[in-house]
Amino acid sequence: MESKVYFIGAGPGDPELITLKGHKAIGGADVIIYAGSLVNPQVLANCGKEAVIYNSAEMDLPEIIEVMKNACAQGLSVARVHTGDPSIYGSIREQIEELDKLQIGYEVIPGVSSFTAAASVLCKEFTVPEISQTVICTRFEGRTPVPELEQIELLASHKTSMAIFLSVHMMEKLVEKLTKHYSGSTPIAVVEKATWTDQRVVRGMLNDIVLKVKEAGIRKTAMILVGDFLGTEYNNSKLYDAGFTHEYRQGKTPCGE
Structure with a gap:
């Protein structure tokens, strides 16, 4: 080398x-x-x-x-x-x-980031058609400050898919900031040591996740994912829609049209 x-x-x-x-x-x-x-x-x-x-x-x-x-x-x-x-x-x-x-x-x-690994563990995709097309990767302000325009509550106002690093030890304060814009029923997941043999997953909503994480005793090495992309409602993409035409495939129409 x-x-x-x-x-x-x-x-x-x-x-x-x-x-x-x-x-x-x-x-x-x-x-x-x-x-x-x-x-x-x-x-x-x-x-x-x-x-x-x-x-x-x-x-x-x-x-x-x-x-x-x-x-x-x-x-x-x-x-x-x-x-x-x-x-x-x-x-x-x-x-x-x-x-x-x-x-x-x-x-x-380059390598595989923990935020994409966490999504793989949950078998979810961040970008769900008409639900969220934007992913915000960030962290909550602690000993290391964040820029004023990147405060969690400002980022949460977009209600996008969010991946929050290095913040699980401040879960209560984090949820307080997130719920200024996300509803309490917004799905959230905490993935500890994603893809390790001893990984753990805690799922919930913003209004109950703090207690669940506390009961699990998770204090570090965890990724926090929040947003409606984790929910059950979604729309199919146009990519594989039989009626959608693009460069490589002509759209199919019902017989007689």
Whole structure:
């Protein structure tokens, strides 16, 4: 492998949900830095016997960059393994900017995000015709602030499909904000450790989900999905409608018309 840093999306948890390219990059890397608090260790099962492995949960940014710099100075390749997809709450930009300063090459390999994994666990699609055609990925404001125009209650005013990261420990406050616009009967699901062998799913409505999550004892590593896309009402898409004409198929009409 080329001597550079590979930012790899390890997927949501199931080690088979990493991309083939990411799997190959981990297998060929000389140095691996992985987010140990979130990434399933089984994702690293194919790493080389001589690979040096670091857990970034125990490191700060300067320490991470120092490992990358030293490895690349020796002509080694580095796999920087993030959970899900590194473009969503991956904090890769700050690492990339430091690598640019050091003139160290890098590549980003995408992965399956936990929000799409959670939808797969529920067997739901975010974009249901005439119900919701927009997905908002966000997080509730906690120790890390969010921009003023991205406050949860403002985003909720659109009543779209929502995927809320890093917020299950503030469930009561979150629901209070959401119900300023969503009705109390709006369906919601909390998926803990989606696609892991010990995943758990709590389903409910906004008016009862807080108690259900509390009773389940879920406090972290969970995705919150909310919106009418989780409900039972929906409309078929035009894509497979027999009467809908498009470039690849002529619409069918009843006999005699």
